[in-house]
Amino acid sequence: MTERRRQILLAAWDIAAESGLGAVTLHEVARRVGIRQPSLYAHVPSKAGLYDAMFAHAYGELLAEIDRLPPRGTAREQLVRLSRTILDYAVASPPRQQLLFQRTIPGFEPSAESYALAQRLIDRCVSLLSALGAGSPAHVDVYTAVVAGLGAQQIANEPGGDRWTRHLEPLLDLFLTGFHPVGEDRAD
Template structure:
């Protein structure tokens, strides 16, 4: 009971110990450095080229020390997946909306393909199953679901049925895949976006 507390007893506090806070910040900084190194590797050599040994060498630590931050290569992929998904949500939230459905479809698809082509390693990790045996954890996948929910809300705001999401995402990844695979750095499939969105709009609105 409160009435039994000694007057001179130290007050309880929920504040973190300063040393613990500093250690946590150092750990977070090291994790970020590890992820940056991992992204550098996969952007240069592809997702499958990632090894714990190479990551450890880039950040200046022994490979066994890396396990205290990420217990496996898939754990690094999982953290990268979560990070990339958050980047997509933040990016897509900035895409402007108008009162015109077709305009928003075109602008939104141009934005998606731009996001895909500006970092193909990130695109492959987020939107393709290129890593055998890797599945994002529920916590990491939740960030990806936020992006899909955002797309659904934008579509329903213009009166589109929720069932058209699958068709639209298939068109989006198809355009991105073709651009990345067959005309990297060009605009051959980017130039088809407006026509593709017009066909989509006419089909689902008819």
């Protein structure tokens, strides 16, 4: 990644943090970088390409953070730590949550290359869930819904706070201890 490209991505995320993803325009990005808007096309192929680069950049950052987590403790402790990292990363920036975890940007679909990063994150969660006997598709779906739900409510109603996110640990505990989807056999 060139230095210019790094500047561009940084500027784009700054704008998003200040005024929302919709406010990320090529004119404004160029202005902050100190070049003219048409010059951006030497670095990104299009507006959608910029969104895709932002998507990949953020997932790369999150995955790097996860790689630095200590692999200590039980699988349950590791899952809690991983979930906490993801949730905190998501709610730290509303536009980031919107771009990475919701699908509300009109016309934006991540490229296959970028989506592979998102898949790596899911895989991390699934492998820990499996180790805890909660690796069935139903379990994984409910797990993602619980984490996503806390993040969505936090951002929609109290951005910057922890009124919802602080319930992650007790809610995960409850889920791991007691959730049994209908129609699945239990192996107690």
